[in-house]
Amino acid sequence: MSGSTSNNKNQYENIVSSIDYNSMNNNNNINNNINTNQLDTNHNNNNNNNNNNNMQQSIPSNISNTSNLSNNQIQSIPTTKGKYSLNDFHLIQTLGTGSFGRVHLVCSVHNGRYYAMKVFRKSHVVRAKQIEHTNDERKILSLCKHPFITRMWGTFQDCKSIFIIMDYIEGGELFSLLRKSKVFPNQVAKFYSAEVLLALEYLHSKNIIYRDLKPENILISRSGHIKLADFGFAKQVETTTYTLCGTPDYIAPEIIAVQPYTKAVDWWSFGILIYEMIAGTTPFYDPSPLKTYENITKCNVIYPNHFQLDVINLLQGLINKDVTYRLGNLKNGVQDIKNHRWFNEVIWENLLQGNIETPYEPNIPAGVGDASQFEKYPEERYDYGISGIHDQFGYLFPDF
Numbered sequence: 001m002s003g004s005t006s007n008n009k010n011q012y013e014n015i016v017s018s019i020d021y022n023s024m025n026n027n028n029n030i031n032n033n034i035n036t037n038q039l040d041t042n043h044n045n046n047n048n049n050n051n052n053n054n055m056q057q058s059i060p061s062n063i064s065n066t067s068n069l070s071n072n073q074i075q076s077i078p079t080t081k082g083k084y085s086l087n088d089f090h091l092i093q094t095l096g097t098g099s100f101g102r103v104h105l106v107c108s109v110h111n112g113r114y115y116a117m118k119v120f121r122k123s124h125v126v127r128a129k130q131i132e133h134t135n136d137e138r139k140i141l142s143l144c145k146h147p148f149i150t151r152m153w154g155t156f157q158d159c160k161s162i163f164i165i166m167d168y169i170e171g172g173e174l175f176s177l178l179r180k181s182k183v184f185p186n187q188v189a190k191f192y193s194a195e196v197l198l199a200l201e202y203l204h205s206k207n208i209i210y211r212d213l214k215p216e217n218i219l220i221s222r223s224g225h226i227k228l229a230d231f232g233f234a235k236q237v238e239t240t241t242y243t244l245c246g247t248p249d250y251i252a253p254e255i256i257a258v259q260p261y262t263k264a265v266d267w268w269s270f271g272i273l274i275y276e277m278i279a280g281t282t283p284f285y286d287p288s289p290l291k292t293y294e295n296i297t298k299c300n301v302i303y304p305n306h307f308q309l310d311v312i313n314l315l316q317g318l319i320n321k322d323v324t325y326r327l328g329n330l331k332n333g334v335q336d337i338k339n340h341r342w343f344n345e346v347i348w349e350n351l352l353q354g355n356i357e358t359p360y361e362p363n364i365p366a367g368v369g370d371a372s373q374f375e376k377y378p379e380e381r382y383d384y385g386i387s388g389i390h391d392q393f394g395y396l397f398p399d400f
């Protein structure tokens with residue numbers, strides 16, 4: 001192994017590039033782009049602090065503390081095609097921060113239920129050239145109904161931000177559980193991977209590539225089942241696609257090589273996820289993302305001694321540089337993974353029905369709406385819901 005995985009999420013920061021590959025004519029360009037991303041990634045290396053600083057600059061006022069807004073700014077909140085508006089929710093606290101905004105715990109003023117509200121700052125999305133990905137996130141969430149995928153309930157926008165209302169998944173991130181546990185016993189890793197497999201199988205059946213599998217994007221429900229979240233990089237494609245995106249440790253070699261790629265990239269990341277759950281670290285980790293890419297390209301995986309032979313065999317199939325030999329991408333597709341001997345005791349139908357005991361149930365003392373499984377983030381003053389100012393970018397998000 002080339003290093004140990006840090007506790008800091010920053011190592012996992014997404015990279016994304018809106019490179020126009022058609023206009024790209026040599027490898028230098030590619031390396032330049034990866035370099036740029038590397039700098040971005042390093043810049044995020046003190047994730048929480050950096051994110052919060054960014055938020056401070058970009059979100060100047062608080063919806064629940066509107067004292068510094070003029071009266072004509074606090075008008076009725078514009079709604080678009082979603083069935084909700086900001087008036088339907090009380091803002092409770094921040095659950096997570098990301099490149100374009102925050103995810104908040106909110107409570108419905110109508111039914112008292114708790115939801116997660118993902119907020120994107122339109123100007124950030126536009127600056128980062130992520131308009132299409134953001135519209136895709138909404139579209140794909142609206143297509144998905146699966147027990148292991150976070151459900152979206154509605155979307156809307158105001159002058160500055162766009163909002164997605166989703167089920168609130170109380171158990172926190174698999175990331176936090178894994179860092180607390182350091183490693184998962186074989187059976188626990190098997191349980192979570194099997195549920196993730198069913199979610200990926202469902203997405204692929206709809207020609208959706210997920211492209212950002214990692215423990216931060218896997219949430220744990222109150223009953224201990226997984227819920228895949230964050231469809232910011234998911235894309236519906238019939239065949240191949242090109243965009244360089246993902247998270248360094250989890251990214252497949254064909255993406256780094258700037259080749260057209262397929263759903264098989266998710267099976268590569270699935271292998272990395274299983275490896276990380278059992279080893280406690282990803283196989284190609286290096287503090288420098290560029291070195292990580294180099295390790296991925298070399299694809300020299302070292303399996304710690306405590307890895308069972310069965311799982312090594314499975315991972316050799318998944319973490320396979322040659323997509324034509326990669327498990328999940330062969331003639332029998334996902335069946336080859338489901339039938340692999342490491343998954344021998346999994347009864348897939350029962351798992352899908354939720355009829356299998358979960359290995360861990362999150363401790364949620366305060367009942368519904370409890371957020372003790374999430375990190376605490378300093379709250380800022382949010383200017384959500386402001387109207388009466390020019391909405392420069394609203395037309396770019398017509399479905400919200």
Ligand SMILES: Nc1ncnc2c1ncn2[C@@H]1O[C@H](COP(=O)(O)OP(=O)(O)OP(=O)(O)O)[C@@H](O)[C@H]1O
Pocket residue numbers: 014095096097098099100101103116118150166167168169170172173216217219229230231232233
């Ligand atoms: N439905 C949800 N319920 C509970 N917590 C959530 C939910 N959705 C997101 N979160 C929390 O917010 C964090 C960030 O959300 P998400 O991964 O969707 O956005 P992001 O990482 O900011 O997106 P991007 O990677 O595009 O910047 C998650 O890792 C999780 O901790």
Ligand SMILES: [Mg+2]
Pocket residue numbers: 098216217230
């Ligand atoms: Mg995420």
